[in-house]
Amino acid sequence: MxxxxxxxxxxxxxxxxxxxxxxxxxxxxxxxxxxxLGMQPxxxxxxxxxxxxxxxxxxxxxxxxxTKGSEIASIEKDIYIVKLGTYDTKVPLAIKIPEDAEIxxxxxxxxxxxxxxxxxxxxxxxxxMSEGFDIxxxxxxxxxxxxxxxxxxxxxxxxTAAVIVLAAFIIAFAAKKKTKKRRxxx
Amino acid sequence: MxxxxxxxxxxxxxxxxxxxxxxxxxxxxxxxxxxLTGLASSTGYTNLTISVAGANPVVVEFISPIADTDxxxxxxxxxxxNVHVYDPDGFNDVNDSSVFANFTKGxxxxxxxxxxxxxxxxxSYRVNYSCSIQMWYWDANGGWNISVRASxxxxxxxxxxxxxxxxxxxxxxxxxxxQSLTWPAxxxxxxxxxxxxxxxVVNNTGNYNGTVNIxxxxxxxxxNSAQSITAANFTVGLTTSGAEPECLGTVLANNTxxxxxxxxxxxxxxxxxSNAGQSRYYYCIPQVPLALSTQTFxxxxxxxxxxxx
Numbered sequence: 001m002x003x004x005x006x007x008x009x010x011x012x013x014x015x016x017x018x019x020x021x022x023x024x025x026x027x028x029x030x031x032x033x034x035x036x037l038g039m040q041p042x043x044x045x046x047x048x049x050x051x052x053x054x055x056x057x058x059x060x061x062x063x064x065x066x067t068k069g070s071e072i073a074s075i076e077k078d079i080y081i082v083k084l085g086t087y088d089t090k091v092p093l094a095i096k097i098p099e100d101a102e103i104x105x106x107x108x109x110x111x112x113x114x115x116x117x118x119x120x121x122x123x124x125x126x127x128x129m130s131e132g133f134d135i136x137x138x139x140x141x142x143x144x145x146x147x148x149x150x151x152x153x154x155x156x157x158x159x160t161a162a163v164i165v166l167a168a169f170i171i172a173f174a175a176k177k178k179t180k181k182r183r184x185x186x
Numbered sequence: 187m188x189x190x191x192x193x194x195x196x197x198x199x200x201x202x203x204x205x206x207x208x209x210x211x212x213x214x215x216x217x218x219x220x221x222l223t224g225l226a227s228s229t230g231y232t233n234l235t236i237s238v239a240g241a242n243p244v245v246v247e248f249i250s251p252i253a254d255t256d257x258x259x260x261x262x263x264x265x266x267x268n269v270h271v272y273d274p275d276g277f278n279d280v281n282d283s284s285v286f287a288n289f290t291k292g293x294x295x296x297x298x299x300x301x302x303x304x305x306x307x308x309x310s311y312r313v314n315y316s317c318s319i320q321m322w323y324w325d326a327n328g329g330w331n332i333s334v335r336a337s338x339x340x341x342x343x344x345x346x347x348x349x350x351x352x353x354x355x356x357x358x359x360x361x362x363x364x365q366s367l368t369w370p371a372x373x374x375x376x377x378x379x380x381x382x383x384x385x386x387v388v389n390n391t392g393n394y395n396g397t398v399n400i401x402x403x404x405x406x407x408x409x410n411s412a413q414s415i416t417a418a419n420f421t422v423g424l425t426t427s428g429a430e431p432e433c434l435g436t437v438l439a440n441n442t443x444x445x446x447x448x449x450x451x452x453x454x455x456x457x458x459x460s461n462a463g464q465s466r467y468y469y470c471i472p473q474v475p476l477a478l479s480t481q482t483f484x485x486x487x488x489x490x491x492x493x494x495x
Contacts, residue, residue, distance in 0.1 A: 125490060129495055
């Protein structure tokens with residue numbers, strides 16, 4: 001019984017000390033499982049995740065860990081401070097595909113983001129986000145033919161004018177030739 | 187006879203060339219050159235109907251590309267873009283109040299709240315408009331179709347351009363409350379000890395629709411760190427009642443993400459107050475470990491638990 005009483009007191013203290021407000025955090029990504037990234041052998045690219053802290057009541061410290069894809073990707077640093085009221089703290093992920101990467105090969109990228117929440121009394125709760133996407137290796141694309149620009153009505157007018165001028169030349173030329181022939185015949 | 191034949195051939199060639207040229211010109215260009223936009227008609231009276239301007243419909247010929255766009259946590263984001271409307275009858279014929287735009291994905295549509303704003307005119311025939319559409323944090327990620335419509339003063343036919351798309355990125359975002367869990371007085375061997383400040387309310391402030399995982403950490407004794415209440419002593423459920431169903435919930439594991447079944451915190455308008463975008467988690471210690479000394483157990487030494495999305 002004594003044991004229980006002491007536990008009660010201590011947990012009561014915990015209760016008073018650890019009542020917290022809300023914790024908030026977000027990560028946006030341009031690629032996800034159903035929206036893979038296509039890259040070519042030898043290609044390099046930087047894909048940015050965006051950290052957001054629009055709802056909380058203080059700045060948030062976030063740890064980023066690349067858990068899959070380290071053979072082709074890297075993150076320049078692992079701790080980010082996300083200021084309160086911001087949605088544009090970028091986490092650049094540098095990707096470099098090997099020159100000899102096989103066409104059709106799929107690399108998987110996974111990055112874990114986690115708020116660095118102090119242990120605190122009781123059971124402190126943090127937020128984690130698991131981001132990931134596939135990179136599909138594609139064959140180099142041949143230089144695409146220049147797209148044909150849609151012809152506007154103004155272009156039609158110019159075309160018509162050109163046709164008329166050309167026609168005038170042809171008619172004049174034909175008439176001149178005819179006259180010459182007549183003169184030659186006479 | 188030969189000369190006459192040659193002359194006839196020459197005449198025929200010239201005539202043929204003229205016919206070809208006139209045909210091309212009539213089909214391709216003359217209407218624009220002379221702005222002939224209608225035909226006159228007459229009856230026995232002298233009622234004459236001539237449409238000189240406005241008979242041609244507009245063309246929504248350009249929509250400026252929209253970059254991949256991030257949603258913003260728990261709020262909306264205005265996406266602006268430009269639209270060029272062409273009218274062969276001149277820019278004065280474009281009906282400024284007819285130019286609207288919307289984004290569509292599946293059954294969801296986000297639209298301009300008013301007509302797009304005229305910015306300027308180009309070279310007699312085109313008008314440049316600025317359109318703005320508000321997208322919300324819970325709007326689905328992926329490709330959204332851009333539709334722009336416009337009409338003119340004369341023809342009045344609504345012309346649509348639905349050929350453009352943009353990508354609305356994925357946003358995983360949560361707000362959790364409270365930031366820490368507590369228990370009332372518990373004793374070694376006690377059964378079904380539930381938290382006294384649960385649930386953890388999880389609000390989905392992004393557009394990701396997924397399942398919640400919880401990574402628990404063993405609670406270490408603050409006075410005697412050799413003792414702990416392990417993560418596996420805790421269970422989590424999505425409901426609570428007098429029967430304490432959370433005590434039969436999902437068993438947690440130390441430093442391992444454990445999926446909470448049926449925990450989908452689907453995106454939605456949190457302000458609507460219908461529990462959209464919200465889920466709740468209730469915690470229990472089905473049996474407090476035996477032979478624990480009297481002390482405080484907490485996450486101070488081991489680190490916080492994490493709700494992973």
